[in-house]
Amino acid sequence: MDKDVKTILDERCAEIEKHLAAFTADKPELQGIVTEAMEYSLMAGGKRLRPILMLEFCRMCGGDFEKYYDLACTIEMIHTCSLIHDDLPCMDNDDFRRGKPSCHKAFPENIALLAGDALEVLPFEVISDAALNGVIDAKTGMMLISVLSKAIGVNGMIGGQVIDLQSEGKEISLDVLNTLQAYKTGALIEAACVMGVILSGKYERIGEAAAYASALGRAFQIIDDILDVTGSFEELGKPIGSDEDQNKTTYVSVLGLDRSYAEAQLLTEQALAILDGFEDSEFLHTLTAMLLSRRS
Numbered sequence: 652m653d654k655d656v657k658t659i660l661d662e663r664c665a666e667i668e669k670h671l672a673a674f675t676a677d678k679p680e681l682q683g684i685v686t687e688a689m690e691y692s693l694m695a696g697g698k699r700l701r702p703i704l705m706l707e708f709c710r711m712c713g714g715d716f717e718k719y720y721d722l723a724c725t726i727e728m729i730h731t732c733s734l735i736h737d738d739l740p741c742m743d744n745d746d747f748r749r750g751k752p753s754c755h756k757a758f759p760e761n762i763a764l765l766a767g768d769a770l771e772v773l774p775f776e777v778i779s780d781a782a783l784n785g786v787i788d789a790k791t792g793m794m795l796i797s798v799l800s801k802a803i804g805v806n807g808m809i810g811g812q813v814i815d816l817q818s819e820g821k822e823i824s825l826d827v828l829n830t831l832q833a834y835k836t837g838a839l840i841e842a843a844c845v846m847g848v849i850l851s852g853k854y855e856r857i858g859e860a861a862a863y864a865s866a867l868g869r870a871f872q873i874i875d876d877i878l879d880v881t882g883s884f885e886e887l888g889k890p891i892g893s894d895e896d897q898n899k900t901t902y903v904s905v906l907g908l909d910r911s912y913a914e915a916q917l918l919t920e921q922a923l924a925i926l927d928g929f930e931d932s933e934f935l936h937t938l939t940a941m942l943l944s945r946r947s
């Protein structure tokens with residue numbers, strides 16, 4: 652690898668943001684407020700981890716990843732939709748996200764809800780148009796849609812959120828917490844990695860990509876739970892302590908801080924071992940290890 656990881660990360664993030672910005676550049680005269688709300692949340696920063704994973708799995712499997720930035724944006728749109736909806740008063744009722752007022756604080760609540768909805772449906776337009784315009788073939792388009800829609804649905808993020816809402820104020824077992832996590836956070840991370848492999852056409856690597864994502868996704872959620880206790884508003888861009896305030900069972904409340912971190916370390920090692928089976932995985936290796944010590 653000629654460039655260092657930070658430089659590659661910055662370049663990829665900048666390119667992702669350039670492509671993301673283009674999706675909301677046009678503001679229709681009458682309903683442009685919803686596009687403004689979409690843009691507000693999409694362009695509010697964030698690590699852009701999921702599109703980076705998608706592009707990197709494509710690249711590691713021999714795909715021409717530079718053609719697929721628009722498709723990588725689809726996963727960030729779904730992620731941003733989930734953040735907008737998650738922050739709504741009827742969900743977690745959080746006033747800040749990515750260091751700025753949440754979408755429903757910057758815009759009327761009904762517009763924030765619709766901005767989330769618009770960001771949920773736009774990916775399917777982008778993927779199907781990519782197939783219709785010959786950027787990908789029809790089968791690839793259908794495979795991407797299948798993976799992405801399953802990650803969002805009842806056995807994905809929506810299901811995870813339902814379990815989360817129904818668990819508030821109750822003690823849940825580690826097994827239920829693991830299921831909640833796998834759906835709410837893990838499913839989209841897995842979809843990102845698997846969609847990258849699909850774009851490369853190396854379908855035989857889907858299983859390994861999913862196994863890597865499953866380990867990384869859980870480690871990522873554990874660190875998220877740890878940061879909710881040990882982080883700061885400045886680092887996270889949102890108030891800390893929200894899990895405890897909302898009586899949520901988290902890895903920290905079940906395992907404690909030290910055991911949670913040890914578990915995240917173990918899962919990261921498992922993820923890294925899977926990456927060793929991929930050629931030219933140095934960038935993702937370093938990024939995966941960096942996520943264990945992230946502060947944001």
Ligand code: GRG
Nearest residue numbers: 697698699733734736737808809812835836875
């Ligand atoms: C309709 C897509 C859809 C979802 C509805 C609201 C909901 C169901 C699900 C919530 C999913 C959710 C918010 C999971 C939390 C995942 C998580 C750890 C988010 C933080 O991700 P980072 O750290 O955030 O990658 P940045 O800001 O860096 O992008």
